[in-house]
Amino acid sequence: MKDIRVVIWGLGAMGSGIARVLADRAGVRLSGGVDADPKKIGRSLGEIIDRPEETAIVSSTLEEALAESGADLCIVATSSFLREVRSHIVGCLDAGLDCITIAEEMAYPAASNQSAAAEINRVARAAGKTVLGTGINPGFVLDTLIIALTGACMEVRGIRARRVNDLSPFGPTVMKTQGVGTTPKEFERGLSGGTIVGHVGFPESMMMIARALGWKLDRIEQTRRPIIAEEERVGEHVRVPAGSVAGCNHSARGFVGDRVVLELEHPQQIQPAAAGVETGDFIEIEGIPDLSLAITPEIPGGIGTIAVTANMIPAVFAAGPGLLTMAELPVPRNVAGNLMAAAELLRDPGAEKNWREG
Amino acid sequence: MKDIRVVIWGLGAMGSGIARVLADRAGVRLSGGVDADPKKIGRSLGEIIDRPEETAIVSSTLEEALAESGADLCIVATSSFLREVRSHIVGCLDAGLDCITIAEEMAYPAASNQSAAAEINRVARAAGKTVLGTGINPGFVLDTLIIALTGACMEVRGIRARRVNDLSPFGPTVMKTQGVGTTPKEFERGLSGGTIVGHVGFPESMMMIARALGWKLDRIEQTRRPIIAEEERVGEHVRVPAGSVAGCNHSARGFVGDRVVLELEHPQQIQPAAAGVETGDFIEIEGIPDLSLAITPEIPGGIGTIAVTANMIPAVFAAGPGLLTMAELPVPRNVAGNLMAAAELLRDPGAEKNWREG
Numbered sequence: 062m063k064d065i066r067v068v069i070w071g072l073g074a075m076g077s078g079i080a081r082v083l084a085d086r087a088g089v090r091l092s093g094g095v096d097a098d099p100k101k102i103g104r105s106l107g108e109i110i111d112r113p114e115e116t117a118i119v120s121s122t123l124e125e126a127l128a129e130s131g132a133d134l135c136i137v138a139t140s141s142f143l144r145e146v147r148s149h150i151v152g153c154l155d156a157g158l159d160c161i162t163i164a165e166e167m168a169y170p171a172a173s174n175q176s177a178a179a180e181i182n183r184v185a186r187a188a189g190k191t192v193l194g195t196g197i198n199p200g201f202v203l204d205t206l207i208i209a210l211t212g213a214c215m216e217v218r219g220i221r222a223r224r225v226n227d228l229s230p231f232g233p234t235v236m237k238t239q240g241v242g243t244t245p246k247e248f249e250r251g252l253s254g255g256t257i258v259g260h261v262g263f264p265e266s267m268m269m270i271a272r273a274l275g276w277k278l279d280r281i282e283q284t285r286r287p288i289i290a291e292e293e294r295v296g297e298h299v300r301v302p303a304g305s306v307a308g309c310n311h312s313a314r315g316f317v318g319d320r321v322v323l324e325l326e327h328p329q330q331i332q333p334a335a336a337g338v339e340t341g342d343f344i345e346i347e348g349i350p351d352l353s354l355a356i357t358p359e360i361p362g363g364i365g366t367i368a369v370t371a372n373m374i375p376a377v378f379a380a381g382p383g384l385l386t387m388a389e390l391p392v393p394r395n396v397a398g399n400l401m402a403a404a405e406l407l408r409d410p411g412a413e414k415n416w417r418e419g
Numbered sequence: 420m421k422d423i424r425v426v427i428w429g430l431g432a433m434g435s436g437i438a439r440v441l442a443d444r445a446g447v448r449l450s451g452g453v454d455a456d457p458k459k460i461g462r463s464l465g466e467i468i469d470r471p472e473e474t475a476i477v478s479s480t481l482e483e484a485l486a487e488s489g490a491d492l493c494i495v496a497t498s499s500f501l502r503e504v505r506s507h508i509v510g511c512l513d514a515g516l517d518c519i520t521i522a523e524e525m526a527y528p529a530a531s532n533q534s535a536a537a538e539i540n541r542v543a544r545a546a547g548k549t550v551l552g553t554g555i556n557p558g559f560v561l562d563t564l565i566i567a568l569t570g571a572c573m574e575v576r577g578i579r580a581r582r583v584n585d586l587s588p589f590g591p592t593v594m595k596t597q598g599v600g601t602t603p604k605e606f607e608r609g610l611s612g613g614t615i616v617g618h619v620g621f622p623e624s625m626m627m628i629a630r631a632l633g634w635k636l637d638r639i640e641q642t643r644r645p646i647i648a649e650e651e652r653v654g655e656h657v658r659v660p661a662g663s664v665a666g667c668n669h670s671a672r673g674f675v676g677d678r679v680v681l682e683l684e685h686p687q688q689i690q691p692a693a694a695g696v697e698t699g700d701f702i703e704i705e706g707i708p709d710l711s712l713a714i715t716p717e718i719p720g721g722i723g724t725i726a727v728t729a730n731m732i733p734a735v736f737a738a739g740p741g742l743l744t745m746a747e748l749p750v751p752r753n754v755a756g757n758l759m760a761a762a763e764l765l766r767d768p769g770a771e772k773n774w775r776e777g
């Protein structure tokens with residue numbers, strides 16, 4: 062059996078983490094890396110991810126990476142935003158590769174740009190290749206997991222879900238985009254100026270859920286509020302005095318007519334325990350039956366994104382062509398065994414070899 | 420757009436419940452019912468499920484039901500056991516129908532009978548039709564949901580899960596198969612005699628999980644222990660004196676070598692609250708990261724089985740031919756909209772109409 066050959070585009074914390082997981086798995090091979098950082102270009106992938114046996118050299122372009130070695134699939138981990146990954150994705154498809162990206166907006170790209178989604182789908186169809194946007198959130202907690210849970214309901218009248226996490230492990234960029242350490246006035250200015258963004262992915266998760274359930278959302282409203290520290294909180298990268306901002310409480314509501322049918326909340330702050338806040342992923346379904354799910358503590362964001370992305374490789378490799386979402390693919394799973402074997406099972410689960418004679 | 424035409428085979432509590440859900444949905448039509456009960460044969464389906472608008476007549480055989488009206492898919496809800504539904508499933512396939520069954524052993528039929536699984540798969544392939552065994556458990560709680568959760572893990576070293584439920588709503592048959600109201604001695608005799616069976620589905624859930632994750636289980640051990648009431652518990656159908664059996668604690672362990680990698684537990688009893696036991700569905704994953712999930716109270720068994728089964732219709736209608744399991748199909752979801760539209764989306768998510776121009 063051959064290996065699935067994977068190129069990693071973007072060797073930051075996420076891309077490197079995914080590469081590291083794949084280096085340790087069977088049925089998959091790291092065939093190249095692409096990065097814009099001159100300090101990484103020309104070095105071996107193994108040096109960057111601390112897996113000496115990975116000898117592929119990091120290139121500055123996909124073309125160079127592919128010239129060195131062929132590939133089947135590319136992981137694009139360069140940015141959160143559709144406008145920044147769009148050309149990368151099209152580049153993968155033109156080169157005949159399946160593409161998985163962790164760009165949050167790609168979880169359901171029509172939420173931010175319908176015509177870009179249509180174009181990516183067209184290019185994917187023409188190339189006979191698959192595109193998926195995924196990650197822990199959007200991609201898993203506040204969409205795929207919710208959708209899966211509704212599968213046990215005869216009727217769903219409304220959904221409320223919350224992802225309550227701790228930003229403490231994250232670096233300076235996240236502190237800035239969540240407004241951690243700002244004064245309430247600076248927070249407001251950051252919101253209007255677009256430097257404080259909160260969570261990227263609410264419209265994406267909501268539209269993914271709505272399409273899966275056959276709902277028609279009439280509108281989506283988003284709210285970003287500062288989480289004010291009552292007492293000082295000191296993180297690795299930032300000090301938040303009492304009265305300053307410990308994070309951003311970002312929420313979104315999806316309406317059918319005037320009724321809120323879908324309410325997602327993602328308060329992100331450093332040291333929530335300081336305010337007695339328990340972290341976790343919480344889903345409440347109002348329906349038949351009512352269901353209440355809690356994952357405590359929350360699924361960690363970085364590890365979760367790396368895991369979901371690596372774990373979806375067999376399903377994407379096996380899937381038909383076009384732009385897909387997590388809702389149309391088989392349930393995610395940790396593939397501990399051979400990734401190519403997992404892909405073959407998913408491509409044709411009714412193949413005779415999968416149900417051998419006793 | 421046409422409707423998916425569904426025949427319900429077996430109009431007990433589950434089959435009737437599924438029929439009722441479908442009667443209230445769009446894009447699906449109840450085209451017939453089959454039952455062995457002379458009191459139901461010849462009556463309208465609508466009369467039996469309290470939906471007067473459903474005029475299809477209940478037949479004694481599938482042939483009769485199909486002669487009256489064509490169908491696309493049959494729900495088989497006649498028995499828990501492969502040996503009893505096998506000929507029904509083959510009958511559906513021979514008649515050119517997709518088939519979903521709630522027979523617990525069909526969630527992963529190779530667990531109890533490899534050659535029957537191979538045969539059903541062969542017949543399904545030859546007919547170009549799909550077979551799925553599903554339900555709340557096996558089918559959802561202790562397999563699909565576990566598999567989905569591992570999707571957020573970089574590594575899984577072990578899985579422990581518990582479904583703690585309350586048998587109080589169930590009827591006399593369930594009381595007997597779980598040994599409720601017996602003395603400890605009668606319980607032991609019932610176990611050896613095969614009249615007390617506990618939960619049907621552990622090997623099925625375990626093998627489904629193992630195949631999805633690429634694990635090779637070397638063996639599965641099951642244990643059934645009586646749950647002794649410390650104080651009297653009185654249910655609708657049974658009285659349990661102190662010192663007698665309130666239910667059956669059935670558990671199973673899956674081994675790789677000598678290591679338990681998978682431990683599933685399903686204590687079923689009447690009035691667990693009397694012993695201070697909280698009901699719920701609990702999943703613990705030991706890995707990277709560790710994950711802990713709780714659904715409290717548990718997803719109710721009857722409603723859940725009806726829901727999951729009805730909700731899987733679009734995915735099964737859309738799927739390729741053969742014997743499938745929940746692990747190879749798209750994540751379950753409550754299809755509130757049109758079921759045929761949901762099936763078309765799942766059949767080809769990259770179709771141009773799904774990503775319209777903005």
